[in-house]
Amino acid sequence: MTTTRQIVLASQPQAAPLASDFTMAEAELPPLADGELLVRVHVLSLDPYLLSRIRGRHMSGDAPDIGETVPSEGVGEVLESRADGFVPGDFVLGVVGWQEHAVLDGKVARKIDASIRPLSLHLGVCGMPGLTAYASAHHLAKATDGDRVLVSSAAGPVGGTVGQLARIMGADKVVGIAGGPEKCALVKSDYGFDDCVDYKADGWQDRVAAALPDGISYYHDNVGGELLETALANLSLYGRVVLCGLASQYSLDHRPAGPNPGIYIGKRAQLLGLVVYDFMHEIDDYAAKAAAWIADGKLSYVEDRADGLDAAPALFEKLGQGSNIGKTVVQLVPEERA
Amino acid sequence: MTTTRQIVLASQPQAAPLASDFTMAEAELPPLADGELLVRVHVLSLDPYLLSRIRGRHMSGDAPDIGETVPSEGVGEVLESRADGFVPGDFVLGVVGWQEHAVLDGKVARKIDASIRPLSLHLGVCGMPGLTAYASAHHLAKATDGDRVLVSSAAGPVGGTVGQLARIMGADKVVGIAGGPEKCALVKSDYGFDDCVDYKADGWQDRVAAALPDGISYYHDNVGGELLETALANLSLYGRVVLCGLASQYSLDHRPAGPNPGIYIGKRAQLLGLVVYDFMHEIDDYAAKAAAWIADGKLSYVEDRADGLDAAPALFEKLGQGSNIGKTVVQLVPEERA
Numbered sequence: 001m002t003t004t005r006q007i008v009l010a011s012q013p014q015a016a017p018l019a020s021d022f023t024m025a026e027a028e029l030p031p032l033a034d035g036e037l038l039v040r041v042h043v044l045s046l047d048p049y050l051l052s053r054i055r056g057r058h059m060s061g062d063a064p065d066i067g068e069t070v071p072s073e074g075v076g077e078v079l080e081s082r083a084d085g086f087v088p089g090d091f092v093l094g095v096v097g098w099q100e101h102a103v104l105d106g107k108v109a110r111k112i113d114a115s116i117r118p119l120s121l122h123l124g125v126c127g128m129p130g131l132t133a134y135a136s137a138h139h140l141a142k143a144t145d146g147d148r149v150l151v152s153s154a155a156g157p158v159g160g161t162v163g164q165l166a167r168i169m170g171a172d173k174v175v176g177i178a179g180g181p182e183k184c185a186l187v188k189s190d191y192g193f194d195d196c197v198d199y200k201a202d203g204w205q206d207r208v209a210a211a212l213p214d215g216i217s218y219y220h221d222n223v224g225g226e227l228l229e230t231a232l233a234n235l236s237l238y239g240r241v242v243l244c245g246l247a248s249q250y251s252l253d254h255r256p257a258g259p260n261p262g263i264y265i266g267k268r269a270q271l272l273g274l275v276v277y278d279f280m281h282e283i284d285d286y287a288a289k290a291a292a293w294i295a296d297g298k299l300s301y302v303e304d305r306a307d308g309l310d311a312a313p314a315l316f317e318k319l320g321q322g323s324n325i326g327k328t329v330v331q332l333v334p335e336e337r338a
Numbered sequence: 339m340t341t342t343r344q345i346v347l348a349s350q351p352q353a354a355p356l357a358s359d360f361t362m363a364e365a366e367l368p369p370l371a372d373g374e375l376l377v378r379v380h381v382l383s384l385d386p387y388l389l390s391r392i393r394g395r396h397m398s399g400d401a402p403d404i405g406e407t408v409p410s411e412g413v414g415e416v417l418e419s420r421a422d423g424f425v426p427g428d429f430v431l432g433v434v435g436w437q438e439h440a441v442l443d444g445k446v447a448r449k450i451d452a453s454i455r456p457l458s459l460h461l462g463v464c465g466m467p468g469l470t471a472y473a474s475a476h477h478l479a480k481a482t483d484g485d486r487v488l489v490s491s492a493a494g495p496v497g498g499t500v501g502q503l504a505r506i507m508g509a510d511k512v513v514g515i516a517g518g519p520e521k522c523a524l525v526k527s528d529y530g531f532d533d534c535v536d537y538k539a540d541g542w543q544d545r546v547a548a549a550l551p552d553g554i555s556y557y558h559d560n561v562g563g564e565l566l567e568t569a570l571a572n573l574s575l576y577g578r579v580v581l582c583g584l585a586s587q588y589s590l591d592h593r594p595a596g597p598n599p600g601i602y603i604g605k606r607a608q609l610l611g612l613v614v615y616d617f618m619h620e621i622d623d624y625a626a627k628a629a630a631w632i633a634d635g636k637l638s639y640v641e642d643r644a645d646g647l648d649a650a651p652a653l654f655e656k657l658g659q660g661s662n663i664g665k666t667v668v669q670l671v672p673e674e675r676a
Contacts (some may be wrong), residue, residue, distance in 0.1 A: 011398040030479055059604060102596055152505075174599070221599075224598075224599050224600075228599060233611075243599050243602050243603050244603065245603075246599060246600055246603070248600075249600070255600060256598060257550075257595030257596060257597070257598060258595060258596045258597050258598050258599045259595070259596050259599075260562075260587075260593040260594060260595060260596050261562050261566060261581050261584060261596045261597075262562075262584055262587070262593060264581050264609055264611040265581050265582065265583075265584070265611040265612065265613060266611070266615065267399060268610075268611045268613055269608035269609070269611045270608070270609070270611075271602055271607070271608070271610075272606075272607075272608055272609075273602040273603040273604070273605055273606045273607045273608075274603065274606070275603060275604070277608055278606065281613070287416070
């Protein structure tokens with residue numbers, strides 16, 4: 001029997017979650033059944049989609065009940081294996097939840113290349129957020145020479161990577177949208193975007209237009225709402241819009257209406273809905289590519305990291321308020337960093 | 339000097355136009371300037387986009403003033419030419435307006451293949467509406483084997499042609515949406531659709547779902563609004579939606595909001611805005627193709643035709659009420675038909 005510390009839901013958040021919606025608990029993990037793995041969790045991922053999932057409004061699954069952990073993904077080291085293809089010492093990625101040890105089903109755990117370090121990369125730029133960006137820029141928008149790119153949530157791991165990948169693929173100009181001067185500064189300094197517009201500042205819509213005076217040929221949308229409307233107003237003819245996230249409505253109780261379809265017709269726009277799960281079969285190839293770009297200095301990442309399981313609720317509250325910067329991770333087992 | 343009978347705007351329609359918004363007049367046409375043509379109008383096209391144009395709300399140009407003719411396209415025979423490349427006896431297509439004779443600028447008049455008869459075909463299935471359908475099915479949606487197709491405004495010349503072209507390109511099932519049992523009957527009998535749903539009947543949304551139980555892989559939208567929402571709800575994963583018209587809002591004073599973008603993401607939808615002007619360079623090739631399909635019995639068309647200029651206002655009112663069936667034309671010069 002393995003006992004684990006875990007953080008569980010203490011009350012259902014009514015809007016954006018608060019740290020006080022969670023409480024520390026201790027649980028006995030069940031003995032391993034055939035096909036299962038026991039892992040020690042090294043690093044946890046706190047993702048924006050969990051903000052809607054814990055309110056029962058995300059396609060990835062049901063909301064956790066009171067007393068259950070938040071179903072975060074994380075990277076863990078296999079301590080014990082009753083699943084074919086896994087041995088102690090392997091590193092795997094799976095839905096471990098907010099706890100120090102977890103039992104995973106070997107059928108859905110994914111072995112990772114632990115030579116790509118720090119391990120948190122597998123949760124960010126080399127993992128699902130990075131693959132999301134790659135699916136947008138490479139597979140859907142097919143970013144190419146001369147593109148004029150606008151990216152919302154540009155300080156986040158998806159948006160920040162979209163802009164950098166578009167640049168690698170030949171884009172002429174890459175502009176981000178982010179909330180606040182601190183995030184905007186980072187988008188330019190760390191991710192190397194040409195410009196970044198603070199959507200919390202007055203007149204931001206005019207600044208978007210001014211930053212891309214020849215129009216937007218590719219917009220990556222993580223937000224919806226007014227940002228999408230503004231991007232469409234500035235879209236070039238035949239512009240591509242990848243719809244990837246709806247941060248503007250994750251904390252709403254209703255689904256607001258969207259843009260009038262007339263704008264899509266007038267712009268001859270191409271709108272493409274993106275769900276990263278469709279691309280998971282190529283995650284290993286992508287991770288190797290991204291690691292090489294990082295090593296070559298072509299791809300940068302930023303993490304909002306806290307140490308120790310106890311730090312998770314406050315960091316999650318910060319994510320829900322949009323005041324995180326970069327990929328949000330909780331490091332449970334210390335790790336050397338370059 | 340040529341004197342022509344013409345029909346002019348007598349009052350600005352406040353919503354859908356009425357026959358009483360127009361009046362008959364007589365005008366002297368100016369003498370031909372260099373580069374101009376005098377034509378005798380044989381057949382006039384009454385198009386839905388004119389319903390928004392006469393209210394100043396269409397990209398094709400400004401609204402006509404009181405006392406001006408409605409800028410309809412039509413086919414005319416050249417009586418006199420001061421434009422290079424045109425001689426008397428040529429047939430041309432251009433914006434002739436609601437009148438029996440017209441002066442056209444040779445730079446924008448387009449010579450047509452007058453062996454394709456009746457001449458009204460150049461305004462319908464072999465003309466811009468047909469090319470619109472071809473751009474949707476062939477260029478944008480790339481209709482192919484196994485497609486399950488839904489088409490709104492299916493009794494109209496664009497929608498009716500979209501479904502038939504999709505079938506020619508290999509679609510498995512083609513379902514239309516039209517207003518009323520008479521139109522629906524025609525969509526099945528004349529255009530050969532597998533089914534047609536009457537959106538004026540209760541429960542039509544359920545009938546759309548039942549008619550395409552495996553989901554819609556390609557939706558051609560001429561309407562927007564509730565029809566678009568219903569199609570999206572029944573769209574297959576990776577379904578294509580060609581946005582081509584917004585009949586639901588042509589008579590509104592505001593631009594209503596559209597679907598929440600979440601539906602596009604969840605369905606991994608591909609939305610494509612279509613403006614037929616982008617494809618006008620291939621109209622002659624398309625007309626020849628369409629004429630061959632008609633000759634082979636693969637492509638049918640339906641016209642709502644009236645004879646004589648005086649019939650235009652009442653026919654236009656009918657178009658605005660949506661009670662037209664097929665391509666609406668006014669025949670000014672009688673023509674033999676097969």
